[in-house]
Amino acid sequence: MNSVYIDLAIGLVLAFLLFSLLLSGVNEGLVRLLGIRSKFLWAYLKDTLDGREGRKSIPGTIAEVFAALPFRRDERPAYSPQPPPVHSDATTWTGRLYERLREIDHDKDGRTSIASIPPVRFAIAMMEIVTSEGGVPAMLKKLEESGSPLYRPLKGAWDTAHGDLEAFRKAVEDWFDGEMHRLTMLYRRYVRWVIAALGLVLTLLFSMDALEYGRAILTDNAIRAQVTAIAGGGAQSLDSLRDKCPDHPADPYGCVTEVLSAPAFVQMVGHAPVSVRVPDGGSPQWSWNGGEWFQRLISPGHWPGFLITFVALLFGAPFWWDILRRLTGIRVRAGENAK
Structure with a gap:
């Protein structure tokens, strides 16, 4: 018995x-086909580095993740196989960051396919930008003048580091690690509802x-x-x-x-x-x-x-x-x- x-x-x-595996496969297929994860990341970076004058690129509601984000204006930089330039010609801070990340990228319909940036790699990219801008104080001044939301966290990291570049790099790394954790939790919260909807459809489709x-x-x-x-x-x-x-x-x-x-x-x-x-x-x-x-x-x-x-x-x-x-x-x- x-x-x-x-x-x-x-x-x-x-x-x-x-x-459940079928459900995960359908969800992952949609995410990859529509480039949702990559678009989600770069929408956040656009808001964090350049600002949008009161308009947010990152989805504000669950419906926007699959209904609006995949089909509206793509915030991702155009793909480029070129190595980082000695003198940046990018007009935005997001563009300058992407110049330092090209080596980990590959083409996706003419746009970057980067969907995850390791905090260490982000911190190194920011230090490279600092060098090209003539030092931390000079870059902070330009961030403030351009109205970039990135100014405040980097200003706090620089004040905490007391002029130590290695401590500043580590502080930037820790800050971005926390931001990526927060962004991941936000993304999972949105996608959880999408998975629930797909699960309902799958259940009813196969009855x-x-x-x-x-x-x-x-x-x-x-x-x-x-x-x-x-x-x-x-x-x-x-x-x-x-x-x-x-x-x-x-x-x-x-x-x-x-x-x-x-x-x-x-x-x-x-x-x-x-x-x-x-x-x-x-x-x-x-x-x-x-x-x-x-x-x-x-x-x-x-x-x-x-x-x-x-x-x-x-x-x-x-x-x-x-x-x-x-x-x-x-x-x-x-x-x-x-x-």
């Missing part, structure tokens, strides 16, 4: 893991009823147990299977083979508007299940299962992978854990 519950738990966890799936797993186990029990009982023992296999009255074993060749997980993903079936020795057969799919959506009996599936997907693939490891005893090597 314990093995039945273990099979049920593993089956549910594995299904939630696979669909994934977790309760129905659990019952299907138990049914598979029951059929296996019944076949095992009657395997040595002779032909008269097959009568109980014939009632369950009206399509195979003369060959109940063939019915069992067909049922077990379409396990619970296959049945779970088979309720989408379009499904595919691969018959023995034949080519895949596509079929339209729009009517059945819609009836499942409007059936109150499936709503609790949909809700459980939706909530489970919100936990994410790492959570379900950890649960699966604990249930199955899968061990991860120390080197992989370190990564």
